[in-house]
Structures are given as structure tokens and as C-alpha cells.
Amino acid sequence: MSLISIVVPCYNEEAVLPFFRDEILKITDGMIEKSPELSFEFLFINDGSADKTLSVLREYGEADERFKYVSFSRNFGKESAIYAGLSNAKGDYVVLMDADLQHPPEIIPEMYKAVVEDDFDCAATRRVSRSGDSKVLSFFSNSFYKINNAISPTSVMSGAQDFRFMKRRMVDAILSMSEYSRFSKGIFAWVGFDTRYIEVKNTPRKAGKTSWNFGKLLSYSIDGFTGFSTAPLRLASFLGILSCIAAVVATVIILIRFIITGETSGGYYTLLCTILLLGGFQLLSIGILGEYLSKTYLETKHRPIYIVKEQKL
Ligand code: UDP
Ligand code: MG
Numbered sequence: 514m515s516l517i518s519i520v521v522p523c524y525n526e527e528a529v530l531p532f533f534r535d536e537i538l539k540i541t542d543g544m545i546e547k548s549p550e551l552s553f554e555f556l557f558i559n560d561g562s563a564d565k566t567l568s569v570l571r572e573y574g575e576a577d578e579r580f581k582y583v584s585f586s587r588n589f590g591k592e593s594a595i596y597a598g599l600s601n602a603k604g605d606y607v608v609l610m611d612a613d614l615q616h617p618p619e620i621i622p623e624m625y626k627a628v629v630e631d632d633f634d635c636a637a638t639r640r641v642s643r644s645g646d647s648k649v650l651s652f653f654s655n656s657f658y659k660i661n662n663a664i665s666p667t668s669v670m671s672g673a674q675d676f677r678f679m680k681r682r683m684v685d686a687i688l689s690m691s692e693y694s695r696f697s698k699g700i701f702a703w704v705g706f707d708t709r710y711i712e713v714k715n716t717p718r719k720a721g722k723t724s725w726n727f728g729k730l731l732s733y734s735i736d737g738f739t740g741f742s743t744a745p746l747r748l749a750s751f752l753g754i755l756s757c758i759a760a761v762v763a764t765v766i767i768l769i770r771f772i773i774t775g776e777t778s779g780g781y782y783t784l785l786c787t788i789l790l791l792g793g794f795q796l797l798s799i800g801i802l803g804e805y806l807s808k809t810y811l812e813t814k815h816r817p818i819y820i821v822k823e824q825k826l
Pocket of ligand 1: 521523524525590613
């Protein structure tokens with residue numbers, strides 16, 4: 514017998530859950546028919562939804578004992594929901610997927626094949642087309658991967674999604690990273706293991722609406738940079754060296770000009786630009802320091818990653 518846990522973070526997903534349940538049952542029933550040794554559990558994480566998500570989950574739990582849930586005391590974010598899901602999943606294999614059917618359940622059998630038959634530790638989807646997304650967003654997203662992979666020792670596969678089918682050993686490795694500021698894309702890459710990427714097209718949300726906006730995405734990518742790379746901290750030293758060199762060159766030029774022409778009066782604009790540039794360098798460096806300091810501050814508090822209000826396991 515092998516148990517597969519399907520872990521689903523949910524934030525205000527009451528509209529889409531009935532579709533999700535139908536789809537996932539269709540696929541998993543098909544898999545059980547083919548391989549009767551398989552069994553499933555469906556673990557939903559209610560991440561402090563303001564709608565009726567929790568009552569829907571309670572209802573599912575009563576109707577079918579394989580449907581389980583963990584409900585948070587407030588919204589802790591998808592990263593915390595993923596951690597709670599992986600912590601409570603009992604399966605030999607764990608599938609992590611979104612509730613909105615943007616992660617099509619039809620791919621699960623293919624992932625199963627990659628992990629169980631072809632012996633990969635993980636199968637993940639990777640979107641190759643961004644049709645339906647705005648050009649601006651795609652540009653920033655691509656730039657994120659480029660910058661991240663240039664400055665960070667942990668390179669993240671461009672377009673890799675959180676839709677993953679993992680072996681128990683990879684799940685345990687992820688759980689051993691109990692940091693407070695979680696950036697799953699980085700964590701999946703950092704733990705290593707052999708991953709097969711299955712290329713998929715962008716699928717629109719089935720119902721409900723996304724909780725992401727540009728501001729959230731920007732702060733998510735900053736978490737990505739600071740969580741896995743210390744290169745930005747070196748930027749301050751680099752800028753410092755650069756302005757020292759500029760200072761020496763400028764001094765030499767002014768000195769030579771004074772010896773030859775006797776001219777001392779400097780330009781007002783040159784001075785203004787220099788002050789602004791140096792001020793900019795300094796504030797930027799302090800800002801970067803602040804980013805790392807704030808991360809360290811939150812880590813040292815050892816706060817729980819999530820708080821459970823109610824659960825059915
Ligand atoms: N989600 C969550 N907590 C949050 C935001 C989102 O658990 O604070 C869940 C959400 O219910 C969905 C998944 O994370 O199952 C992806 O969210 P969404 O569809 O809003 O993001 P997108 O697909 O647009 O990246
Ligand atoms: Mg979505």
C-alpha cells in the first residue's frame with residue numbers, strides 16, 4: 514500500500530472548491546482503478562479565509578474521511594500554509610497544488626509515473642507560455658529569475674511552479690528548513706534532489722480571484738533575493754570602493770589643473786551631483802542592510818510559522 518497526500522492551501526476559495534473536489538476525485542479514482550495499492554488523503558489548509566471555505570471543508574470532511582483540513586487562526590500566507598500542509602501530510606508521497614485548478618489534476622498521473630516508475634524524487638510543472646498574463650508582469654517575472662540566478666548560489670528554474678509531486682525524503686528535507694521567512698521556490702531548489710519538470714501552458718483560474726498584486730509580488734521577490742543570497746550585502750562594499758576610486762581620480766585631476774592653470778573654483782553642479790550620488794549609494798546600502806537585519810530580527814524571535822484554530826486530521 515502507498516498513501517499519497519494531496520496538500521491544498523486555500524485562501525477564500527469557496528467558489529472553486531466544488532470544482533476542485535470533482536476534478537481531483539475523478540483523477541484519483543482513475544489512479545486507484547489502475548493501481549489498487551494506492552490510497553489518497555486530501556489535506557486542505559484554510560489560511561484564514563474570510564468566506565465560507567471552512568464550512569465547505571467541514572462538510573467535505575464529514576462526507577468522506579479522506580478529506581482533512583487544518584484551519585489557521587488568521588491569514589498567514591501561502592508559504593505558511595504549504596509548511597503546515599507538508600507537516601501534517603502522512604503520505605509516502607505528497608502532492609502540493611493550488612485550489613483554483615491552475616494546477617491541472619490531470620497531470621498527477623504523469624507526475625506519479627515520473628516519481629514512482631522513473632525514480633525521480635520530485636516531479637514539478639514548469640510553465641513555458643505566459644499567455645493571459647500582462648506583458649509588464651512577465652517582464653518583471655523573467656527579470657526576477659535572471660537577477661536571482663545571477664546573484665544567488667541557489668538557482669531557481671524559470672517558470673517552475675509550486676505544483677509538485679514529492680517523495681517522503683524530499684518532504685522531510687523541506688520540513689527540516691524551519692525558517693520563518695519562507696520562500697518555497699528557493700527551498701525546493703536548495704534541498705536538491707532529482708526533479709523532472711513537466712512543461713505546461715498557463716491555465717486561467719477556474720473561479721474566484723487571485724490574491725496577488727504587484728506590491729506583493731515585489732516583496733515576494735525581495736524575500737527570494739535576501740533568503741538565498743548575500744550578494745546584495747556586497748554591493749555596499751563595491752559601491753564604496755567605486756566612490757573611493759572616483760575620489761582619488763578627481764583629486765589628482767583637480768591638483769594637476771591647479772598646478773597648470775592656478776584655477777581652484779569648482780563647479781556648483783559637479784558638487785551637487787556628487788552629493789546626490791554619494792547620498793544615494795549610502796541610503797541604498799543602508800536599505801539593503803536593513804532588509805537583512807529585519808529578516809534576522811524576525812528569525813531570532815522564533816515565532817511559530819502558523820497557528821491552528823481548528824483541525825480535522
Ligand atoms: N493562498 C493561500 N494563502 C494566501 C494566498 C493564497 O493559501 O494568503 C492559496 C490560494 O488559495 C491558492 C494558492 O495559494 O490555492 C495560489 O493562490 P492564487 O491563485 O491567489 O495565486 P496565483 O495562482 O495567482 O499565483
Ligand atoms: Mg492561482
